[in-house]
Amino acid sequence: QKEVEQDPGPLSVPEGAIVSLNCTYSNSAFQYFMWYRQYSRKGPELLMYTYSSGNKEDGRFTAQVDKSSKYISLFIRDSQPSDSATYLCAMRVNTGNQFYFGTGTSLTVIP
């Protein structure tokens, strides 16, 4: 079993829709959770960072962590064509431990 599972999509939504991106994981020791956005042929850009369970909001983006279910989500409200990218989840146990990445979900927002 992989440490982190992420549905690769592709996911296609109309402009203005609410997008839900999800990852599941197997290691209950993970405490730090990140979401990255990667445009084609570019390096991943850190979008959201959360610690332990709960929600964190930043503009149109909300990151949610449910440690009891080993499940994390990224919600994008009022999606825009500029949100079209691949979204990667990442997690780690603590500082001094390596990162584990999902394979990424490809999102297209249609104008």
Next chain:
Amino acid sequence: EAGVTQSPTHLIKTRGQQATLRCSPISGHTSVYWYQQALGLGLQFLLWYDEGEERNRGNFPPRFSGRQFPNYSSELNVNALELEDSALYLCASSFDSAGNTEAFFGQGTRLTVV
């Protein structure tokens, strides 16, 4: 503040040659990670350096190697290049000793082996 910088941006090599990729972390960051991202695939973990030492390596053959210098910059070497080594190589840095847990990526080096 400058982000993670990688050089060169693009690199074309022939099969059997050696490639050297370079990474400068964000100022003050001591950890450097290397990943391979083949077209349409996810990030494959290659190597992790922290404070000049190799902390872990992924499931890659020994012809993938690297090092971290005293100024925390890093170099990835790929020997005896094969066609399937063609990929985007990404470097990321973090500042673990400060308790920061996020990693920040460079824009990558696109290696093409012909």
